[in-house]
Amino acid sequence: MPDAGPLLVVSPNWLGDAVMALPAIADLKRHFADRRMIVAARASVSSLFTMVPDVERVVTADVAAIRDARPSVAVLFPNSFASAWLVWRAGVRERWGYARDFRRRLLTRAVRPPKQPMHQGEYYQHLVRELGVATGPLEPTLSIGADALDDAKRLLAQHGWEEGSLLIVLAPGAAYGKAKQWIPSHVTWLVTDLVRERGVTCALVGSRADAQTTRAIRDAVPVDCQPKVLDLAGETTLPALAGVMSVAAACVSNDSGAMHLAAAAGVPVVAIFGSTNEQATAPLAHAGVPGEIVTNPVWCRPCMLRECPIDHRCMTGIEPARVLAAVDRVAKVTG
Known part of the structure; x- marks a missing residue:
């Protein structure tokens, strides 16, 4: 040695x-x-x-x-x-x-x-x-400090969240390419139902590159629901984002860094997979934490392409009601 x-x-x-x-x-x-x-x-x-x-x-x-x-x-x-x-x-x-x-x-x-x-x-x-190293559980863990948690709560409050109210985080972007992204209109439907029928506050998160997508989703939500749709894209550091995740009841995400961060923070994750392979990159949940993977089993997936050359059927075929049902199960949200 x-x-x-x-x-x-x-x-x-x-x-x-x-x-x-x-x-x-x-x-x-x-x-x-x-x-x-x-x-x-x-x-x-x-x-x-x-x-x-x-x-x-x-x-x-x-x-x-x-x-x-x-x-x-x-x-x-x-x-x-x-x-x-x-x-x-x-x-x-x-x-x-x-x-x-x-x-x-x-x-x-x-x-x-x-x-x-x-x-x-x-x-x-x-x-x-x-290399001769004994391996332990396949379970990533993070220590989210008090400062990060305070930053997260402060940011959420600035956007209208009341501490203690039910929060669902949605990460509609993906750095790898649009083929990994669930359809924005489906995200809009899901957010609207969560707010209107379940009284949930929804936080849209992502990088600055995702801001156009999250803004379009929030703008498409009915006006009466928009106060409970918080657009945080581009406003969080990684520790603050982990803090936001840690106070949420669940995270709905494409196959993305945000999805993995949520799992490491111990949050129930509903992961939507299209072009990529869930067998290779499913979120690594903590023991005892529920989670679900949603896919549309079409012949062409997983293709691993950044852009779909046909009709994006792996994602268009995932109806919002399926994802909503998964959120209900992992977060115990009731209508």
Whole structure:
């Protein structure tokens, strides 16, 4: 074994993947309990790791920051050549990861990728198991601090939420592409029914890139329902978004980073899958927390395309009433 310098974890680049890596990261910390754990991450996901108690420090994924952290071991969760080249150039002595993307010679321990399909969280745990690390539950957990929770409640209150009232979070966007997105008119129908028939407050969340979608959904809701439809897209940090999730009765989401964040926050999730494969990226729910996956079993899914070349039938065929029934079951909302 190398000297007992810090253990560097190179995070996946996307929020959903970073959340799905959390169980494997927890496994590493249990195994290397005597080492400081540092995470190198893109700016877009770095604040996720401020909610992971085992992580002592988060640095940007660049050569200078990693060199300054002086890790003796780096475990790479991305499959890319670039991630291995990064830690090699930073002078990290031990570089461990999957032997993919022509990077074997840059790794000191190169793990052969599994041949069988598996969930992405299991894929990350397979890596650390092959490195001799015992794996625990496939259950990402976050520690949402008081400041993040206060920020979340303050933002919700500014938009009209009364603390203690029933809140459903909806994440209608998806960074990967429109093929992953449930139809906005269906979201509008669902939000309208939740507000009008069930007295629920609905919070629409997402990044700045989702703001046009969330604004269109809120504008399409009947005027009498709009005060209980809160458009938070682009207004939350990741910790604040986790705080919003934590006070909700459920989250309705496409296959997205928000979906995985909600599951890690311990919230019941209704996950709507279209072009992507729920067997690979279903939300990792906490033990005992209900959740449902809604799909339309058409022949062409999962296609994994960013844009649908035909009629988006995998999503248009998911009627709002089906999703509403799933929300009723996981959140125990009654009409």
